[in-house]
Amino acid sequence: xxxxxxxxxxxxxxxxxxxxxxxxxxxxxxxxxxxxxxxxxxxxxxxxxxxxxxxxxxxxxxxxxxxxxxxxxxxxxxxxxxxxxxxxxxxxxxxxxxxxxxxxxxxxxxxxxxxxxxxxxxxxxxxxxxxxxxxxxxxxxxxxxxxxxxxxxxxxxxxxxxxxxxxxx
Amino acid sequence: xxxxxxxxxxxxxxxxxxxxxxxxxxxxxxxxxxxxxxxxxxxxxxxxxxxxxxxxxxxxxxxxxxxxxxxxxxxxxxxxxxxxxxxxxxxxxxxxxxxxxxxxxxxxxxxxxxxxxxxxxxxxxxxxxxxxxxxxx
Numbered sequence: 001x002x003x004x005x006x007x008x009x010x011x012x013x014x015x016x017x018x019x020x021x022x023x024x025x026x027x028x029x030x031x032x033x034x035x036x037x038x039x040x041x042x043x044x045x046x047x048x049x050x051x052x053x054x055x056x057x058x059x060x061x062x063x064x065x066x067x068x069x070x071x072x073x074x075x076x077x078x079x080x081x082x083x084x085x086x087x088x089x090x091x092x093x094x095x096x097x098x099x100x101x102x103x104x105x106x107x108x109x110x111x112x113x114x115x116x117x118x119x120x121x122x123x124x125x126x127x128x129x130x131x132x133x134x135x136x137x138x139x140x141x142x143x144x145x146x147x148x149x150x151x152x153x154x155x156x157x158x159x160x161x162x163x164x165x166x167x168x169x
Numbered sequence: 170x171x172x173x174x175x176x177x178x179x180x181x182x183x184x185x186x187x188x189x190x191x192x193x194x195x196x197x198x199x200x201x202x203x204x205x206x207x208x209x210x211x212x213x214x215x216x217x218x219x220x221x222x223x224x225x226x227x228x229x230x231x232x233x234x235x236x237x238x239x240x241x242x243x244x245x246x247x248x249x250x251x252x253x254x255x256x257x258x259x260x261x262x263x264x265x266x267x268x269x270x271x272x273x274x275x276x277x278x279x280x281x282x283x284x285x286x287x288x289x290x291x292x293x294x295x296x297x298x299x300x301x302x303x304x305x306x
Contacts, residue, residue, distance in 0.1 A: 142273070
C-alpha cells in the first residue's frame with residue numbers, strides 16, 4: 001500500500017496549530033503524505049463590511065470592495081498555511097493549498113475527495129467560534145465527509161485559560 | 170511510547186467498520202487498544218433481566234469487535250453503565266487515552282447525519298476523536 005494521504009485543514013488558530021502538532025507527534029515515522037489546506041472565503045456581507053467599515057447603504061457588492069475582501073482572505077489563508085507549516089518538525093509538508101470558497105467545510109471535503117485523501121484532520125474550533133459552541137466548520141466536515149475525520153482540540157469549559165475564546169491566537 | 174486508543178463499540182456495522190479501519194490503518198507497534206461497551210440503563214425490562222441480558226450483550230459485542238482487530242493487542246475490554254457519551258469521555262480522561270476512534274452512527278440516530286453518541290463525544294471530548302464514516306464511497 002502506498003503512502004496514506006492526510007489532509008490537515010487549518011485557519012491558523014490555536015486549535016489548528018494544536019492539531020498540526022498532534023499530527024506531527026503521532027504520525028512521525030509513518031508512511032504518510034501530508035497536505036495542508038486553508039480556506040479563503042468572504043462568507044457574508046458582514047465580512048466585507050467589517051473589513052472595510054462600509055455601511056449598509058453603500059454598494060457593498062461593488063466589485064472592488066469584494067475583490068479587496070477576497071484578497072485579504074487569501075492573504076490570511078496563506079499566512080495560516082505558513083504558520084501551520086512551521087509547526088512540523090518530524091513530517092514534511094507535501095503541499096499547501098489555499099481553497100477559495102464561501103463554504104469552508106464543503107471546500108475541504110471536496111478537496112479531500114478530489115485528491116483521494118485517506119483522512120482529514122481538523123482543530124475543533126477555529127477563529128470564528130463563539131464561547132462554548134462547538135466548531136461549526138469541524139462539525140460540518142464530520143457530517144459531510146466520506147472519509148475518517150480526526151478532531152483535535154480542547155473543550156473550552158474545561159480550559160481554565162479560556163478567557164479569550166471568542167478569538168484565539 | 171504507544172498511543173492508547175479507545176474504541177467504543179455497540180456492535181453496530183458502523184462500530185465494526187471503525188474497528189476494521191483501526192486494524193488496517195494503525196501501526197500495531199505504536200498503538201494499544203481498549204475496547205469499551207456502554208450499557209445504557211433500560212429499566213422497563215426489570216432489574217434482573219436487564220443485567221443478565223446486558224452483560225451477555227456486552228461480552229458478545231466486545232468479543233465480536235475484538236475479533237476484527239487481527240493485528241492489534243487489545244489491552245482492556247471495558248463495560249460501563251450509564252450514558253454512552255458521558256462514560257466514554259470520563260474513561261478517556263481518567264485513563265489517559267490518547268485518541269478515540271468511533272463510528273459515526275450506531276443504532277440510535279439523530280437526524281440523518283451523526284449518532285447521538287458520536288455527537289456527544291464530538292461536542293465535549295478533550296481527547297482527539299476520529300470519526301469513521303460507515304459507508305465509504
